[in-house]
Amino acid sequence: MKSGTLELNGVSRRFGQTVALDNLNLRIGAGEMVALLGPSGCGKTTALRIVAGLERSDSGSVKLQDRDVTNVPAHLRNMGMVFQSYSLFPNLSAVENVEFGLKMRKVERTSRRKSALELLELVGLNTQSKRFPHQLSGGQQQRVALARALAIQPEVLLLDEPLSALDAQVRTNLREEIRRLQLSLGTTTLFVTHDQEEAMAISDRVGVMSNGRLEQIDIPDVLYNNPASTFVANFVGTMNHIPAIASGDTVNIFGKQVRIKNSHSGSGEVSALVRPESITVMRSQGAGQAKIVTRSFLGASSQIVCQLPDGAIIQSLMPSYSTGELHPGEEVNLSISLDEVLVTHV
C-alpha cells in the first residue's frame, strides 16, 4: 500500500466562543494506527473532520507524506472515512455502496464491481452484496462502510467512532476485524473514540484529548502505567485516589512507605494514584484498615470495594481464586504492591 505519514501541525479551531482545538500537533507514521481518545467535546472529532477536509481549520496545516493538503477540497483528498452510523447510501445496494468511490474515480464498470466484491469478501459480506442498508444489521452496515472506505485504496483511513452505535459483542468482534484489516493493508489510520478499552486494545498509540488539547500520546502501556496528568490517569482505566500524607519523597500507603514518582510541592495531604490490580485485600484478625462494601465476581478476576474509616472508597481487583473468603461487612487489611506511585494534591 502506498500509505504515508499523516501530520497535523498547529491546528486550531474555534466555534464562536468555544475552542474546539488548541494548537494540535500530531504525527502518525506510515502504516500506524493511532487513536484519539477523550470525552465528548474534547475536539477529537473536529480534528478528524479537519483531516478529512469536512471542516476547515482556523490555523495550522495537514500534511500527507510531506504534501500539504490543508487547502485541498475533501473530495480530492484520497482518504477513506467510516462514520459512526447511517452513512451508507440508502438507495444503493451494499456492493453499489462499496464501489461508489471507484465510480467517482471513473473506474470502468466490470473492474470496479470486481474490486467491490473482493472487498466485501474481505469483510465477510460477499453473500449480502445485493442487499440494501435497511436490510442489514448495524454490524453488517459498518462492515460495508469499512469496505467502502477501503475500496478507493486510501492513503489514510479515518474512523469516527465506528463502533459506538453497536452492541457490545459486535463491537468486540468488529474492532478485531478492523485491526486485522488495517495491519494486513498497512494503511495509516486515525481512529476516534470515547471508549478507552477499545482504543487501548487495538491501537499502536493512543492520544488522550481534553478541551482541545492533546494531554498525552503514547503506547497503551505507558498511558496506563505512567499517566502524565490526573485527567489521563482517571480517563484510562480505573484509578484509586488514596488519601495519604506525603513527607518529602515518600508517602505512606497502608503502612508501606512508597516513593513518589512525580514532582510535587513538599509534604502534606495528597492523593496517591493506585490501580485496583495493585491493591491486595486480606482478612484481618479483629479490626482492620478497611471494611468490605461489595464483592463482584467478574470471571477470572473479582472486584472488591472497601471503605476506609474516613469514608474513602478503595477498589481492588484480584484473581478470583484468592477472594473466596472475602465477604461484605468484614474487616480487612490492604496492601499495595507498587514501590512508587504518582500523587496529586488534594
Place this chain on the structure above:
Amino acid sequence: MAAMKKRIDLALFTALGLAGIFILLPFGSSAEFSFREYSTDGKLLHSFAPYRWIIEQPEFLSHLLLSFKLAFIAVLFTAILVVPSVAWLHLKAQSFRPIVEIVTLLPLVIPVVALSIGVQAAFPDWLQSTEYELPLMYVVLSLPFTFRILDNGLQAIPLKTISEASRGLGANWPKTIFYVIAPVMRTAVAGAFFLTFALSLGEFTLTSLLHWDTFPTWVTSVSQQNIIGAIALSVFSLAVAFLILLLVGLFSSRSKKRTEVAE
C-alpha cells in the same frame, strides 16, 4: 472560508427576500386597500371607515358568533370521538393502527365539493334543516389532520407502559386517565383542537354548497355591495388566523423544549 460564507448568505438572502415580497405584497396591499375610502367627489382617502362599517353591521356579530358556535361544537365532537379512539388505539389496540390510519386518510382523497353533494343526497331532511349538520361534517373534514396530530403525539410516548406502571402502583382507570394519560396527551390534543377550530371557522365550500350562511360565506356576500368592506373583513380574519397559528407554533416549540429538557 470567508468567501464561502458570503456566497451562502447570498442565496439565503435572495430566497428570503423573494419570499418576503411574495408574502408581504398581497398582505400589505390588502391592508392598504382595507383602509380606503372614496370621498363624495371621487378622491381616494384612507381612514378607518371600512372597519367602522364592518363593526356597525348587525350581521357581523351574528355570523361571527355562529361560526364560533359551530367551530366549538366541532371541537367538542373531536374531543368526544377522536381523542379517546386514538388513545385506545395506542393503549390496547395497536394492531388496528395501520387500518385506522388508512381509513382516516380517506377524507383527504375525496374533494369537499363531492362530499357536499353526498351530504345533500344522503342526509335525511330533518338533519339537513339544521345548521348543526355542519360541525358534524367539519369533524370529518379535519379528521385526517387531527388523527395525524394525535397519533404523532402519542407515538413519542410509551403509553401502554406508563399506564401499566400506573395501574401497577395502585391507580384505577379513572385516576390513570386523569393523572397519567391526559397530561401526556395535552400538547397533541391542544394542537388537534386548534386545527379543528381553525378549519371550522374558515370552512367555505361545504357551508356554501349546503346553503348555510356562516362568517366566511357572509364575507363573500358582502363583497357584492362593498368590496372594500369585504377586503377589510378578509384582512381581519387573516390577521387573526396568523396570530393564532403563530401562537400555536410558539406554544408547541416551547413545550417541545420542556420535554427535551426533561429527558
Place this chain on the structure above:
Amino acid sequence: MTNSYVSSKGVSRKGGTFARRNLIIAAPLLPLLAYLTFFFFWPMFAVVVDSLKNNDHQWSLINFTTIAQKPYSTAFKNSILLGALSALFASIPGALFAYIIEVRGSEKLKGFINSLSGVLANTGGVPLAFMFIATFGAQGSAIKILKSLGIDLYSGGFTLFSFTGIVFVYLYFQIPLMVIIFSPALHSIRNEWRDAAKNLGATPRKFWTTIGVPLLFPSFAASFLLLFASGFAAYATARAMTVGNIALVPLVIGTLVDGNVQVNQANVGKSLAVGMVLISALAMIPYLIIQRRARRWQQ
C-alpha cells in the same frame, strides 16, 4: 379454529377465540367507525348510486355520457389543467425554497418558515381571492404602483379574472403547501451521506445526481400529486374570483346545486362529483402510498 390459543403472555387460555379477543379490542373503536360510516361513507355511497340513476329514478349511465361531452368535458379539461399548472409552477420554486431553508437556515428560521407556511397554505378561499383583488385587481395597490412607474398591465389585456389569473392566485397557497410537505424529505437527507459522498470523491453535483435526487424523487412526485389534487378540487377561491367566465368542475357543481339544473339532468351534479372523486383519488392514492413508504426510511 380451535377453542384454545396461546396468548401473548405465553399462557394457553381455553374458551376465548381469536375472533372474540379481537372484537373486545376493537369495540371502543366502533363509535368512530360508525360516525365515519354515517357521515362519510354513506354520503359517498349515495352519490355513486344517484349518479347511476336518470330522471325517472332508473339505472342508467346517462349522467356519465352527459359529462363526457361539452360543456362538462371542457370543465374537466380546465380543472385538470389548472391542477397540473398550479402544481408545476408551485412545486419547483417550493422545492428550491425548502432546500435553501433546510440547508442554509438556522433552526429558528426553519420553525418560523414552517409555521408561516402552515398559515399561508391554509389561506385559501375567499380571503385569498380578495387579497389578490386588492393587489392586482383593476384598483389594486400593485397596479397603482406599477402605473406610477409607467407600466399599465391592464392596457395590455391583463386581468386577474382569467385562467392565468387563477393559476397565479393558486400559487399563493400551493407554494407554501409544497414547502410544508416537501421539507421533511429534505430534512431526511442525512449529513453523513453528504460527508461520505464528499469523502469518496463526489462533487456536490455528483452527490445530488447519484444520491440526492433519486432519494428525493418519490417525495417530490408525491408532493406534485398532492398539489395537483389541491388545485383541481379547490372551490372557494375560484368561486370568489371568477365571474362565470371559466368552466371549472367545482364551480359547475356549485351552479347546479344553486338550482340551475337543466331538464333531464337532475343527477348530473352527482356524476360530476363521482368524476371529481375518481380523478382526485387517482392522484391522492399514489400520494399516500409513496408518503407512507418514504416515512419509513425517513425515520
